[in-house]
Amino acid sequence: MYRSRVFRGDMLSPPGQQQQGEQELATKMLQIQSKRFYLDVKQNRRGRFIKVAEIGADGRRSQIFLALSTAAEFRDHLSTFSDFYASLGPPNPENVPEDGKLKSEMMIKDNRRYYLDLKENSRGRFLRVSVSQTITRGGPRSQIAIPAQGMIEFRDALTDLLEEFGTDDGGFKGELPEGRHMRVENKNFYFDIGQNNRGIYMRISEVKTNFRTAITVPEKSWARFRDIFADYCEKMKEGGEKVSVAGGSEAGPNAK
DNA sequence: GCGGCTA
Structure with a gap:
């Protein structure tokens, strides 16, 4: 029952x-x-x-x-x-x-x-x-x-x-946001939204004349990326005196 | 009144 x-x-x-x-x-x-x-x-x-x-x-x-x-x-x-x-x-x-x-x-x-x-x-x-x-x-x-x-x-x-x-999973069906392009001095950044069997992601590519690199950010973590980014923006606004951003649990490349 | 052969 x-x-x-x-x-x-x-x-x-x-x-x-x-x-x-x-x-x-x-x-x-x-x-x-x-x-x-x-x-x-x-x-x-x-x-x-x-x-x-x-x-x-x-x-x-x-x-x-x-x-x-x-x-x-x-x-x-x-x-x-x-x-x-x-x-x-x-x-x-x-x-x-x-x-x-x-x-x-x-x-x-x-x-x-x-x-x-x-x-x-x-x-x-x-x-x-x-x-x-x-x-x-x-x-x-x-x-x-x-x-x-x-x-x-x-x-x-x-x-x-x-x-x-029903048995329809719903969710996104190819209605992903448009990609964007941003130019900063001689650098080009591309933001592309994609989807694979692991979910939705954002591909951020830096493209120069003979150089290309990219990172892939799972949609799940976009908000955290934004928060960290915003945090650094804030810290830089406060002035160049004691620039120290609290790392918290976000590990840097040298962290263990 | 369980209990499902580990990390």
């Missing part, structure tokens, strides 16, 4: 107040055995996605993110996995496959790989979903385990959300 809510008003709320322009469009909670799963449909400027959070009985938390298109793929896999699970006999302690993987699938979205493994251990059977290419900065682990008995319930909840919000 699950409970659900849909937020209408939040879709219209100005970006920035929640999670830096991230809106929660709907949420469902399902209790599967000792675990709770939260399925949150969210949206930011990159598009729509579902955050799946697993809360263990002890309060331990892990979560994965799925683009809506990937969530749809996952939903279809869940049907296949639960069919397969239903066809299985009782666990046989003698006949365990390598690493206990009864059935596996993989999904790829941009630079992420999602591994779906139906596994079994002494506690029973479960579907492990793990995500590779994850920047693990002390955050929750990108891996969840759904008890096999709950796969159908999970699929149905996912289906409800996908029926309401």
Whole structure:
């Protein structure tokens, strides 16, 4: 069983107040055995996605993110996995496959790989979903385990959300800002906005007659670049006396 | 009332 809510008003709320322009469009909670799963449909400027959070009985938390298109793929896999699970006999302690993987699938979205493994251990059977290419900065682990008995319930909840919000990831679709050119004395700078499978970026190129170099700045960090730049502008305005810009956590080329 | 073979 699950409970659900849909937020209408939040879709219209100005970006920035929640999670830096991230809106929660709907949420469902399902209790599967000792675990709770939260399925949150969210949206930011990159598009729509579902955050799946697993809360263990002890309060331990892990979560994965799925683009809506990937969530749809996952939903279809869940049907296949639960069919397969239903066809299985009782666990046989003698006949365990390598690493206990009864059935596996993989999904790829941009630079992420999602591994779906139906596994079994002494506690029973479960579907492990793990995500590779994850920047693990002390955050929750990108891996969840759904008890096999709950796969159908999970699929149905996912289906409800996908029926309401569709399977279109949305986000930018080639509507990136125009590039710009700036000339400073004998130097030329170009600002180009691009997009690849890792996301949106700005390419800043310095072009002289026989010299060209460029840096690529992920969209995620534009604001921080701007802040640092602005900070230096301020510092230089204050006068040439004690010019010292607090470095903070932003490391220079010689910092360790 | 869990619990999912590490970094």
